[in-house]
Amino acid sequence: MSELSHLAVPGTVIAVRVTPRAGRNAVLVDGAAIRVLVTAAPEGGKANAEVQKLLAKALGIAKSRLSLVRGQASRDKQFRLD
Template sequence: MIRFTERAGDLLFEVRVVPRAARSRIVGEQAGALRVQLAAPPVDGAANEELVRVLAEALGVSPSAIEIVRGEKSRVKQIRVRGFDGGEKLQRLAASNARR
């Protein structure tokens, strides 16, 4: 189950990224965080940009609404989605993309 916080209309949660994957996609949950594989390498912010694009598309929000709050140079990142209170949608997203 993804741990998240809804505060003042924002959604905060953790993401665990796997850079240099075959393709970019959400693959489920790991240790309370959303697990995301990214095709981009972790060079010059390319993986972070790809992460924002993947999350925005999956959650149906603008990329400008997504902010990496902590962990820009780490595989574990804290994400803020401004103006989004879809914690349940986040849970369904992780469950529907979980590896079987």
């Protein structure tokens, strides 16, 4: 998961593709695309919270430093690093 540590720069916007209700939690890097698999269902923001937690761990930062800027109800999301 340390493959994403180079993105941990304040102001960076990180685009991810989310797969809710996956069989496992994981952050996958395929070239320039970042996919996040979460076991949580997309209800009441549970999946978004899990994505934020996993992405922060992959970046090696606190989850409070990530904010969702686009894609609240979409599979394609953008997070900004504060």
